[in-house]
Amino acid sequence: MSAGMLISVVLNPDNLHSAWYPFTVGKRQACSSLGIGYAKGDTIVPSELSDKNEGDTPVTTKGSQQPKEDLWEVVEGSNDLAKASLLSFYSVSKLLSAFPDINALMKATLEEALKSVGAERGFIALINYHTGELKIGWTAGHGWTDEKLSVRFDLSGSVGRGAEGHVALTGKPYLSGDITKDQYHSSCFRCLLFENTVSCMVVPLKGRDGKIIGVLSVSSEHQNAFDENDLRILCALADVAAVAISAADYHAREQKLIELGMELASQTDIEALLDEVVAVAVEILQADDCSLFLIDDSKLVLKASRGALKGQVGKAVYELGEGLTGWVALHAQPIRLSDVRSDPRWKGRYTEFPAEQIGAFLAVPVMGQKSCRGVLRVIRKRHPDSSYTNPFTPDDQNLLHMLASQVGAVLDRVELQERLIEAERMAALGEMSARTAHMLGNKIFTLKGALKELKHIDLPQGEERERLFSAIECSIKEMEELLQEFRYFVKSAKAEKNLLELISLMHEFIEQLRRTTGDVAISFVTHLDEVWIEGDAERLKRCISELVENAIHFMPDGGTISISIEQSKARPNEVLITVSDTGVGIPEEKKEKIFEPFYSTRAQGLGLGLAIVKSIVQAHGGTIEEVGEYGKGAKFVITLPAKRIGKQTSRVERE
Amino acid sequence: MARILVVDDEPMARELIKRRLERDGHIVDTAENELIAQQKISEADPPYDVVVTDMVMNSEMSGLEVLKAALLRDIFTEVIVLTAYGSIANAVECMKRGAYDYVEKNIPGVDVYDLLAMKVERALEERKGILETVKRLRLAERLLSQAEER
Numbered sequence: 001m002s003a004g005m006l007i008s009v010v011l012n013p014d015n016l017h018s019a020w021y022p023f024t025v026g027k028r029q030a031c032s033s034l035g036i037g038y039a040k041g042d043t044i045v046p047s048e049l050s051d052k053n054e055g056d057t058p059v060t061t062k063g064s065q066q067p068k069e070d071l072w073e074v075v076e077g078s079n080d081l082a083k084a085s086l087l088s089f090y091s092v093s094k095l096l097s098a099f100p101d102i103n104a105l106m107k108a109t110l111e112e113a114l115k116s117v118g119a120e121r122g123f124i125a126l127i128n129y130h131t132g133e134l135k136i137g138w139t140a141g142h143g144w145t146d147e148k149l150s151v152r153f154d155l156s157g158s159v160g161r162g163a164e165g166h167v168a169l170t171g172k173p174y175l176s177g178d179i180t181k182d183q184y185h186s187s188c189f190r191c192l193l194f195e196n197t198v199s200c201m202v203v204p205l206k207g208r209d210g211k212i213i214g215v216l217s218v219s220s221e222h223q224n225a226f227d228e229n230d231l232r233i234l235c236a237l238a239d240v241a242a243v244a245i246s247a248a249d250y251h252a253r254e255q256k257l258i259e260l261g262m263e264l265a266s267q268t269d270i271e272a273l274l275d276e277v278v279a280v281a282v283e284i285l286q287a288d289d290c291s292l293f294l295i296d297d298s299k300l301v302l303k304a305s306r307g308a309l310k311g312q313v314g315k316a317v318y319e320l321g322e323g324l325t326g327w328v329a330l331h332a333q334p335i336r337l338s339d340v341r342s343d344p345r346w347k348g349r350y351t352e353f354p355a356e357q358i359g360a361f362l363a364v365p366v367m368g369q370k371s372c373r374g375v376l377r378v379i380r381k382r383h384p385d386s387s388y389t390n391p392f393t394p395d396d397q398n399l400l401h402m403l404a405s406q407v408g409a410v411l412d413r414v415e416l417q418e419r420l421i422e423a424e425r426m427a428a429l430g431e432m433s434a435r436t437a438h439m440l441g442n443k444i445f446t447l448k449g450a451l452k453e454l455k456h457i458d459l460p461q462g463e464e465r466e467r468l469f470s471a472i473e474c475s476i477k478e479m480e481e482l483l484q485e486f487r488y489f490v491k492s493a494k495a496e497k498n499l500l501e502l503i504s505l506m507h508e509f510i511e512q513l514r515r516t517t518g519d520v521a522i523s524f525v526t527h528l529d530e531v532w533i534e535g536d537a538e539r540l541k542r543c544i545s546e547l548v549e550n551a552i553h554f555m556p557d558g559g560t561i562s563i564s565i566e567q568s569k570a571r572p573n574e575v576l577i578t579v580s581d582t583g584v585g586i587p588e589e590k591k592e593k594i595f596e597p598f599y600s601t602r603a604q605g606l607g608l609g610l611a612i613v614k615s616i617v618q619a620h621g622g623t624i625e626e627v628g629e630y631g632k633g634a635k636f637v638i639t640l641p642a643k644r645i646g647k648q649t650s651r652v653e654r655e
Numbered sequence: 656m657a658r659i660l661v662v663d664d665e666p667m668a669r670e671l672i673k674r675r676l677e678r679d680g681h682i683v684d685t686a687e688n689e690l691i692a693q694q695k696i697s698e699a700d701p702p703y704d705v706v707v708t709d710m711v712m713n714s715e716m717s718g719l720e721v722l723k724a725a726l727l728r729d730i731f732t733e734v735i736v737l738t739a740y741g742s743i744a745n746a747v748e749c750m751k752r753g754a755y756d757y758v759e760k761n762i763p764g765v766d767v768y769d770l771l772a773m774k775v776e777r778a779l780e781e782r783k784g785i786l787e788t789v790k791r792l793r794l795a796e797r798l799l800s801q802a803e804e805r
């Protein structure tokens with residue numbers, strides 16, 4: 001099997017401009033075997049392959065013509081050198097498939113290029129579409145200083161683009177035997193760098209969509225150092241490099257998406273999440289700005305943005321169907337444009353940049369399970385020199401669509417969670433109401449009886465009368481207590497959320513508790529300095545005091561209550577508050593029942609305590625369970641989501 | 656003049672029902688839940704004539720437990736069940752299992768204590784009639800068997 005076939009299998013055939021390359025290093029030999037003229041001191045313009053247009057200095061184009069001879073005849077004719085070439089190709093393609101560090105690959109490719117074509121220096125420069133500049137990425141050969149490496153070539157200049165600029169903008173390769181004779185391109189990029197360059201070759205690097213991502217340039221201090229076979233070799237190597245760069249790009253994107261995917265699965269702070277999505281979108285799509293709108297009450301409201309619209313978060317509102325964004329939401333279809341003003345749907349109501357500055361626009365619907373939940377849109381600025389455009393590609397659209405659907409999934413999940421918690425709460429409330437009504441009924445029954453006795457014809461005297469009156473008073477008091485607990489239970493489900501620091505709150509509160517607990521010792525342990533949560537201080541204190549009271553009640557001969565606050569290992573953005581005692585503990589079958597309203601093993605009390613604690617904890621977005629060992633004591637574990645854990649940073653807290 | 660057991664977990668309720676029924680000349684015992692009630696029922700000699708019991712005490716079916724215990728001790732015991740809010744299903748269940756009647760504690764404007772006392776009287780009346788019938792049946796049986804012997 002020929003090495004040539006091997007190589008065209010490894011490299012993506014679509015990137016190869018022609019199927020076969022004559023692998024020769026011996027220029028004269030090759031040229032003569034292909035019947036091509038070779039003149040000293042001239043720019044090579046083989047007649048069949050030239051492409052003259054508009055007074056440009058003639059350059060060779062890579063043809064789709066087959067070479068005249070069969071590949072292997074040519075190879076066989078040039079033995080060792082040809083094989084050396086093949087081997088070098090093979091080694092470069094091996095590097096590509098092993099996928100190592102992109103830098104190593106680029107350097108290797110350049111070294112091979114220099115060797116294969118007999119050049120003295122070379123470099124690969126990539127286009128930065130934002131700034132409109134060529135920036136040197138990798139070099140080979142001697143003489144490269146830091147200063148030279150930092151030179152940027154502005155592509156938007158209209159005069160004297162130079163060979164590299166020309167290739168970057170047109171995508172056509174360039175070959176010159178004597179750059180000094182080429183007036184058009186003489187004041188070029190490379191010339192800025194090395195004065196005694198005479199011959200040079202520049203080929204484009206094209207990405208997957210055919211978009212030009214950079215150039216590969218080699219040069220020599222000798223005249224006519226290169227012929228068009230060298231050009232073909234260079235093109236092939238450039239394709240290798242382009243594929244590798246594209247692959248590295250995709251890999252980086254993939255990493256970002258994986259990270260984002262994991263965060264989306266676990267993050268509960270929706271605002272932070274949406275900001276993250278918008279930031280990632282800008283990065284992986286190489287956009288200039290991104291905004292995310294969500295449907296709220298039948299209108300599209302801005303929920304996250306990076307640039308100019310950031311201040312309008314929560315305020316910028318579209319009607320469904322209004323403008324491009326509104327249209328996307330209404331029809332649940334994407335829109336991808338270059339010139340927004342030419343689209344009749346364009347409104348221009350809220351824009352990240354003025355309309356004339358928008359170079360590319362892409363908006364996709366955020367789909368939930370049932371319907372469209374919003375719009376995710378990205379924008380690129382138009383470059384002042386409109387000689388090159390940077391539109392969004394179908395690939396970009398698919399990528400954005402994928403991001404958007406992840407957002408949709410998260411929103412669905414959050415909504416379902418909220419509904420579930422609400423349903424549980426309603427169920428608990430229903431149960432609570434039923435039992436409260438029952439107990440109230442009992443008290444009223446007693447009241448009725450006592451009043452009746454007092455009204456009786458044999459009016460009870462003295463002690464009996466007192467007893468009856470106090471029974472009435474007692475009943476009324478108990479009814480009021482019942483009402484109070486009931487109201488508290490109802491309110492506890494909706495906690496007022498303020499930003500508060502948990503550790504200091506607990507320290508203070510436990511100090512207070514210690515003064516009232518007598519025989520029982522309370523210990524408080526934590527390794528955290530600060531825990532900031534959104535919550536209701538009073539209600540959280542109520543939770544702790546309820547648990548402490550229960551513990552004390554079940555340790556009539558004294559004991560120890562241990563309270564601790566730690567960061568959850570499973571979910572680092574949550575804290576665990578543990579309250580355990582040295583009492584009897586709770587048997588397995590009762591561990592869930594104890595949180596039901598009116599469950600009580602105490603003679604006194606309504607048995608509402610733990611139900612209220614659970615309700616408060618749930619309102620804070622947390623959970624509570626009892627995990628102690630029966631016989632060794634009870635152990636309650638409360639999880640709460642935290643905004644920030646540990647040491648306070650200098651970052652300003654989001655409002 | 657009968658022997659009555661009142662079962663209710665609310666202390667004042669027990670006392671008030673006891674007072675009302677004692678006014679009608681009955682002898683009243685009390686119990687605070689079905690466990691204590693079962694104990695008293697099995698120890699009572701002769702067995703109680705009437706048992707007035709709350710439905711929900713330790714569990715939602717406490718009243719039915721008391722009913723069962725009372726009837727096991729003496730099939731002719733009249734049991735009246737007090738319910739907090741009438742659940743028809745519960746009431747039907749009680750009657751099917753042999754309760755004499757059930758009374759809702761919280762009907763607006765109704766004097767439950769008087770109603771209860773009235774039901775107790777009626778229960779005792781009917782019971783007298785039933786016991787009379789049973790006595791006669793037994794007598795008839797005896798006479799028949801004596802006739803057969805001859």
